[in-house]
Amino acid sequence: xxxxxxxxxxxxxxxxxxxxxxxxxxxxxxxxxxxxxxxxxxxxxxxxxxxxxxxxxxxxxxxxxxxxxxxxxxxxxxxxxxxxxxxxxxxxxxxxxxxxxxxxxxxxxxxxxxxxxxxxxxxxxxxxxxxxxxxxxxxxxxxxxxxxxxxxxxxxxxxxxxxxxxxxxxxxxxxxxxxxxxxxxxxxxxxxxxxxxxxxxxxxxxxxxxxxxxxxxxxxxxxxxxxxxxxxxxxxxxxxxxxxxxxxxxxxxxxxxxxxxxxxxxxxxxxxxxxxxxxxxxxxxxxxxxxxxxxxxxxxxxxxxxx
Numbered sequence: 638x639x640x641x642x643x644x645x646x647x648x649x650x651x652x653x654x655x656x657x658x659x660x661x662x663x664x665x666x667x668x669x670x671x672x673x674x675x676x677x678x679x680x681x682x683x684x685x686x687x688x689x690x691x692x693x694x695x696x697x698x699x700x701x702x703x704x705x706x707x708x709x710x711x712x713x714x715x716x717x718x719x720x721x722x723x724x725x726x727x728x729x730x731x732x733x734x735x736x737x738x739x740x741x742x743x744x745x746x747x748x749x750x751x752x753x754x755x756x757x758x759x760x761x762x763x764x765x766x767x768x769x770x771x772x773x774x775x776x777x778x779x780x781x782x783x784x785x786x787x788x789x790x791x792x793x794x795x796x797x798x799x800x801x802x803x804x805x806x807x808x809x810x811x812x813x814x815x816x817x818x819x820x821x822x823x824x825x826x827x828x829x830x831x832x833x834x835x836x837x838x839x840x841x842x843x844x845x846x847x848x849x850x851x852x853x854x855x856x857x858x859x860x861x862x863x864x865x866x867x868x869x870x871x872x873x874x875x876x877x878x879x880x881x882x883x884x885x886x887x888x889x890x891x892x893x894x895x896x897x898x899x900x901x902x903x904x905x906x907x908x909x910x911x912x913x914x915x916x917x918x919x920x921x922x923x924x925x926x927x928x929x930x931x932x933x934x935x936x937x938x939x940x941x942x943x944x
Contacts, residue, residue: 647818648801650674656775656800657811667776669799672823677756678778682795682825684753685780690741690793691831697736698784698791699834701729701762708879712850714838716764716786726786730762733782737762749777759798769812775800781815781824789833796824837870838879849880856881856890857897864894864932865902874928891930904932 648654650671656664672678705725706713713720716729734750737743737760743751750760759774762782770779781794802819841849845866849859863872863880874888881887891908898906907914909925918925918933921940925931 647816647822648799652801654776654799654801657772657807659772664775669801670797672797672825675797678795678797678825681753681756681758681778681780682827685795685827691828693740694737694782694791694793694828695831695833697733697740698782700736701732702784702786702833703875704732705729706879708875709882712879712882714836714876714879726764729764729784729786730782733762733784734760737780737782749773767814767817769808769810769814770798770803771810771812774798775803775813780827785830788830789835790830791828791833792830793827794820794824795827796820834873836876837867837872838876840870841866856884856887857893860887860891860894861897861901864898864904864906864930868902868904868932868934869923869937870931871923871925872930872932874930877930888928898932902932904934905938906930906932 648669650669652669653666654669655666658664702716705728706716706721708714711720715721716726735745738745738751743753745751747757749757751758756778759770759777759779760782761768761770761774761779762784763769764784764786768779768781768783776797776799779796779798781796782791783793784791796815796819798815799819800813802816802823803813804816805813807813838846838849841863845862849863849866851859859880860877863877877887877891881890884890888910891906895906898904907918907923907925907930909915909918909927909929915925918931921933921937923931923933923937
């Protein structure tokens with residue numbers, strides 16, 4: 638007999654589900670409803686449906702990753718780097734919960750993480766393949782966010798995480814993973830795989846990275862090299878702060894690099910804090926709002942009407 642034949646069948650709607658006991662709260666057995674008959678689940682899903690969710694979730698995930706990397710102090714820009722340990726990587730999920738609440742203009746409140754249209758909602762985020770559901774989240778409406786750091790993307794589901802759809806083995810905190818078949822059948826998609834904002838520092842080759850992050854070399858010199866390596870690439874302020882980690886006033890050093898970049902690389906360096914630069918970049922199809930920078934090649938500079 639194969640291992641597959643030994644596995645118990647996935648409980649279907651109509652099955653009676655009994656949550657794990659939790660101190661201080663009575664958990665009653667209840668009938669599992671199919672998602673289309675679960676009014677609370679459907680109401681929350683409808684509230685999350687508008688396209689603004691994509692912007693909100695993308696901003697929240699990007700902020701959480703950057704918070705953990707702390708690039709302006711550590712010089713790190715890749716969550717999958719060996720310089721980032723597994724505990725730090727896992728902490729993205731915790732940071733992300735608060736950022737999603739903020740981006741969706743919700744409130745952190747009991748009995749779970751927040752409420753949407755009066756429905757208690759548990760927020761769970763993971764940088765792994767599965768979510769670990771705590772006892773208080775069993776049989777509740779859960780917003781599930783998954784971050785694929787290696788692929789620089791994220792997605793989200795909404796699911797009532799019935800105990801019957803969770804794995805048998807729990808970790809030391811009593812949390813259980815979701816059975817993959819239950820996720821495939823009963824989770825409602827909120828957001829399909831969506832790219833995260835690009836990190837231009839990842840485009841540097843190892844030799845280029847050595848130059849840009851060279852120790853005991855001035856910030857202006859290293860930023861000049863950075864822009865020379867990345868022509869016609871929008872470089873956000875956070876990337877510049879990461880290159881200049883631990884130093885003061887990196888934006889001033891970037892401004893000082895303007896004439897050097899022009900003389901050495903033949904590029905026109907534009908900064909989003911200056912209206913003329915912002916408008917010039919936009920007219921060439923580059924968005925440098927939010928203090929971003931771009932070093933335009935002559936060909937890009939001559940191009941018009943692409944915004």
